[in-house]
Amino acid sequence: MSGALKVLSHHLRLYRRVWKGSVFVSFVSPVLYLASIGVGLGSLVSRGPAHAIGGVSYAAFIAPGLLAATAMMTASSETTFPIMARVYWMRTYDAMLASPLTVRDLVGGELLWLCFRLALVSVIFFVVMAAFHTVHSVQALFAIPVAILSGLAFGLPVMAWSAKQRTDTPFALLFRFVVTPLFVLGGTFFPIDRLPRLVEDIAWLTPLAHGVALTRALTTGQAALSSALGHVTVLAIYAAIGIAAALVTFRQELAR
């Protein structure tokens, strides 16, 4: 564990150089989304049947979805280019592996780092959500750890895959054909049950749908324990597979 902390402290030291800009962006993007889509578009949407989105305002409906989606976006940007850079471009991991640190420490350190980034982004997002009066329950606070878990469920498998990449083309494809469609169709902007049956079934296979469903249930105060456990289980399985896979791919790439 202490090895993973050393990897984390390396990343934190680099982050220290850019944290102001990074935190600023983390504030601005939810403000823009909630103001434009939530309030602006919402003023039109809210005239539709309120029961379809659980009887809350449209802004309150999409805010938790955006929270989970933002966690996914943050996780994908942290686990694509930076991972390939540390494996291949900058060879940061080679430097670490010349010390007593091990491949396990690298994966553990990346996990801690991802948790840190996701926590930062999710807390900031939650504060903005509260400022827009889109938080309707005390249990809403649990939406923060759920958003973090959603980010891990998506980011850790991506991280395992990124370690094998040698060019950035696959990342462009990932964003275009996986991240963006999920963002649009994963339940953030409208209930997934409005999708054709086949697409809905596919959506439920993705971590984002579960993350969105659970954060939404929590912030609107409609979470039931049994379904919450189901969502958490799916997300945890994704994250666990990601870690196991990363241990394999990191070893393949770095300790051949």
Place this chain on the structure above:
Amino acid sequence: MPAPDVLIHARGLAKKFGDAVAVAGIDFDLHRGEAFGFLGPNGAGKSSTVRMIGCVSPPSGGELTILGLDPVADGPAIRARLGVVPQEDTLDVELTVRENLLIYGRYFGLPREVISERTARLLEFVQLTDRAGDQVEPLSGGMKRRLTIARSLINDPEILLLDEPTTGLDPQARHAVWDRLYRLKQQGVTLVLTTHYMDEAEQLCDRLVVMDKAKIVASGSPRELIERYATREVLELRFAIDAAPDLDGKLQGLADRVEVLPDRVLLYTDDGDAAAAAIHQRGLRPESTLVRRSTLEDVFLHITGRRLIE
């Protein structure tokens, strides 16, 4: 059981990547305080060997003991006592020179006071004291290399591994690096280095092995290798491209051995000047003649029949 002053002991050491054989069963012993070199062309298996010694690449076969420990089982414990200068710089270029040493020292679990005391000493040693607070990115290649060397010494290693330490540097920067490595050697640091530069191996290594196609093809001190595989001097002849004479038979008896290369002819002899005079007597008129001491390149050429730098 290897003798106590043997720091690295390898027997039949092998590395395979799938069907490709990178190292095909090599034997060597590294003794405390010596500078040991792996000389060979790209792809000869030098870097794979160094990665196995560095405990990042598990051997595919044979026996390898480092500091009396097993690299697979005790990797972290061995690495704590090694310094590594990789072939390509792996510095954190966004950070400052000093931060690079701090971060790296932390990987080894060294306390901050120890790191800052060593940082001052090491930056002095590699002549980067006045750049301590500067970002690494804009530094020259030679400075980055020196910083990498300083970084590799932060844990006071018992063995320093250098994988092609001067590849890609200009001559001046290369000499600066050699000078630092020579001082380390004087201080008694055990060095293991790979190189494809003959002059580097001659300058720095007490003992070396020549690797070619995954095998060790010769070993000894630079002097011994030259004596065994070359002559004292070499006469180099260059002929004008369009006036290259038919040499058949004309060089017979002039040298111990003759090597005809595309761009020149090498005559291995103990007396280069005498051979040059004899060439003229036989009516050959090369565009230039050069008498020089033989080098490890000549050794390599003799052993493998190929030029070393391709």
